[in-house]
Amino acid sequence: MKLNWKIKASIAAVLIIGAAVYGYQYYQGQQEAKKAAAVETVPVTRMNVKSTVSATGTIKPVNSVEVSSKVTARIKEVLVKENDTVTAGQTIATLDAKDYEEKRNQAQYKVTNTKAKYDRVSYLYSIGAKTQSDLEDAKMNYDTALSSLAESQSNMSEMTIVAPMSGVVVGQPQTAGTMAVQGNSSPTVIMRIADMSSKQILAKVDETDIGNVKVGQSATFTVDSFNGKTFTARVSKISQTDTSNSWNVNTSSSSSSSSSSASVIYYYVTLDVDDPENVLLPAMTARVEINTAEKNDALVVPLSTLKTDTHGSYVIVKNDDGTQENRYVSTGIYSDEYVEILEGLSEGEQVVSTYVAKASTTSSSKKNDRGGPPPM
Incomplete structure (x- = not known):
């Protein structure tokens, strides 16, 4: 009787242990299945990609002049008005002689x-x-x-003021009776004349992007006045100094230098504007996208799949058998959403994109901020 009790206890212990092992294995299998199901993948594919640099600038005429007097005298008569077209040498105003x-x-x-x-x-x-x-x-x-x-x-x-160049009178000229004061520092501007047939954008580009900008690159831009309309331009000049000349310690105090070192550095980039309809006006704000690189039929993956560590850039590849591996890659052109893969992947391979979070009562998302155009 005593022996039968021990046998029964041993059998019960074995059953309990077996059930525990089975339950643990079942739980692990369920967790692995959930994890595998939570993985989203995207295929390595080919498409046309383009890299751009964003900037903000101001539209201005290529050629313009401020007309002032070489002597101090009262304006007797103004012979033109705003928006009038004038030719070089034309009499545009007279002074009281x-x-x-x-x-x-x-x-x-x-x-x-x-x-x-x-x-x-x-x-x-x-x-x-x-x-x-x-x-x-x-x-x-x-x-x-x-x-x-x-x-x-x-x-x-x-006493006779003539137009120094051909163009359009921009803005309202001074009125008769105004005292026109001569001077080198702040003379009275009688009127402004601009050649509106050719315009430029003076844009500010962040120092992190200026190395990708080259003379001759094409660009597109928009202005608030023409919603939905895209204009074209081309880079014609890149300034060799930043907008604040912060590098020149001889022209700035120690306090201003300290302030500059803590702020973002921008460089002026000049772009020649295509405006065949002559609808753009001086001082309009242009939001520019400079095309810095472009390739057709490039091998790409979404930018969100790319990760980095101390060894470089990599993606997580999901193999045919369901296993995953970290694959280091060489990258090329970066667009807003995709990155070109030069080495490390083949077309059609599956790379891990995102993990789907379990259901919750609230959710939030944070957009990846890759920077934007500088402030004006």
């Missing part, structure tokens, strides 16, 4: 007076009645008067 006429008349009188004195002293010197010094003084006075007359005549010629 009354004060300069008076100065010219005084200069002319002085020339006549000093000339008569010089002639008289010259005659007296010839008969020994005047000294060499007297003759030289008379000659100097006469030459000074001639110089003053030439200056006043030159000022009189500035």
Whole structure:
């Protein structure tokens, strides 16, 4: 009786252990099945890919000029208005010449007076009645008067303002009666003239992207004024210094240098604009996409499948038997959504894309921020 109890206990223990092992294996199998089912894959495929650099810039005419006066005088008459087309040499405004006429008349009188004195002293010197010094003084006075007359005549010629170039009057000109002040630093701008047949974009490109931008690259851009319309342009110039000249320590204080080092560095890129309909206006904001690289029939995978570690870039490949492996790859062109694979994968292979999360009451997503155009 005692022996039968021990046998029964052993049998029960074996059954319990067997059930536990089976249950654990079943649980593990279920978990592996769930994990395998949660894996989403995408095939390695071929398509046309294009890499772009985003930037923001301002549209401006290639050639423009601010018309100002070389003398200080009140504007007498403005002969053109905004949006008028003018040609080089055309009279576009006149200045009040009354004060300069008076100065010219005084200069002319002085020339006549000093000339008569010089002639008289010259005659007296010839008969020994005047000294060499007297003759030289008379000659100097006469030459000074001639110089003053030439200056006043030159000022009189500035009373007529002519267009220095052909183009369109951009903006409202100054009105008659305004005092036009001369000067090198801040003269009065009477009007602005621009050649609107050729325009450019002055764009700011982030230092992380400037190395990919080259002269001659094509670009597309949009402006807020024409929704849904895309314009084309081409890179014509790349500035060799950043927009703030932060590298030049001789022209910036230590505090400004410290501030610049903590901020983003941008470089100016100039693009020639194609505007055959002549609808773009100066100062419009252009959102530019510069085409830096392009390839047809490239081997690609979604950018979201690419991972990196200390050894380089890799993707997770799902083999035919359901196993997974990390495969290191060489990459080429990066577009917004895809990356070109140069080595490491073959067309048709399956790479792990995402894992589907288990159902929950709430969900959230975060977009991968790859940067964008600089602030204006």
